[in-house]
């Protein structure tokens with residue numbers, strides 16, 4: 001039994017949706033959530049970009065994407081159109097547990113997205129989502145791997161998925177339970193000051209099953225049980241923060257972003273290969289999608305064959321975003337979709353084949369902004385985007401040069417195709433997705449001197465880290481963008497916390513870049529799970 005219990009515990013639930021939780025609680029379900037909300041402060045949180053990698057990065061660092069440099073699971077390589085995938089190397093900011101380490105405090109962090117390759121810290125880190133599928137070195141310190149294996153024999157971040165819906169759903173529940181078991185093991189057997197665990201499967205499960213009310217309810221009930229299991233391990237003096245990086249919502253309609261740019265004369269594709277072989281392979285892929293034969297991809301032999309078919313069609317084993325790099329005719333393109341989260345102007349002097357001159361840049365941005373704002377669902381008259389702005393209006397920092405020029409956040413229920421034609425030709429699983437991300441995430445804070453049943457307004461994912469640090473008597477680094485959520489605490493406690501601003505955080509710990517083979521594994525895994533076209 002450990003001598004000291006963590007003072008703050010964060011349970012991260014990827015894509016946990018505040019409205020869905022509220023609805024299920026109001027119907028008398030989710031007893032643990034209900035109790036937490038009754039005894040704590042609840043809010044919706046704004047994520048800048050409602051995408052897993054940037055949003056969790058802001059939760060860990062208290063900084064906006066312009067500072068930490070993560071805008072998407074894909075990360076641009078400077079000076080070109082090429083991209084790589086997110087890793088701990090790309091997050092150029094100290095994580096909360098690194099700041100705690102600097103102050104002699106020990107943390108245990110389990111399954112947090114984008115923490116591979118583990119950066120050294122005082123404590124234990126088991127990396128989560130975006131770890132290369134075959135990695136064995138995702139645990140810090142390495143000697144803890146043996147203990148993880150004893151707790152869960154053969155522990156893997158991604159057990160091999162099947163595509164049969166019924167078994168996939170139970171696999172996702174099993175995955176969450178394994179993470180919970182690991183969390184309980186470390187809470188039972190180790191001292192620490194800060195503890196964090198993230199459930200990933202809630203995101204994937206809602207992309208696939210959000211229209212299935214029964215399964216959706218089962219999913220949240222399972223999460224509720226896991227929250228209950230973790231609460232039972234905590235002391236009465238522990239602060240518990242439940243947080244999600246964005247919400248989830250059914251897809252009402254998909255819209256074709258690339259098509260819009262082409263139609264508006266802003267983007268031109270290279271002519272497509274029209275050889276007989278290419279046509280035949282495209283036909284095969286189309287038939288598979290049309291007849292909904294994706295489950296045959298589970299057959300090991302066929303799976304290899306179908307993947308070969310896919311890769312032959314486009315020539316390479318890479319994501320749509322990367323393919324686009326090779327398929328856009330850059331000399332005839334002034335705007336291109338960027339990292340699945342916005343748009344970039346093809347600027348002379350910045351892009352290798354830029355066509356928009358610097359003096360035309362502002363006008364090009366304004367033109368694109370009005371085009372996107374005026375773009376509406378013809379059936380309902382509702383705009384596809386709820387927010388279209390220059391990234392520099394909501395973000396700032398050393399990495400703003402790699403941001404999209406224009407951020408465009410879809411209205412809940414609308415889901416953009418980066419490239420409709422590619423999605424159809426290649427038969428990606430996204431076509432079968434029924435759920436999209438909703439903008440706002442969920443936040444519940446409970447613990448000693450937290451105001452009971454209060455609702456907080458205008459919270460941001462960057463507020464989590466600055467709210468946690470003062471609970472350890474630490475100052476809030478001056479380069480964090482968030483602010484402590486003092487409205488969550490009783491007045492006398494706010495005085496007692498004596499919150500102050502301290503020096504900036506400095507550079508994060510040493511880590512390494514992914515090898516090309518690891519990048520390939522991450523990308524291939526994201527494609528397999530449905531996250532990339």
Ligand SMILES: [Zn+2]
Pocket residue numbers: 014015051052053203245246
């Ligand atoms: Zn997410």
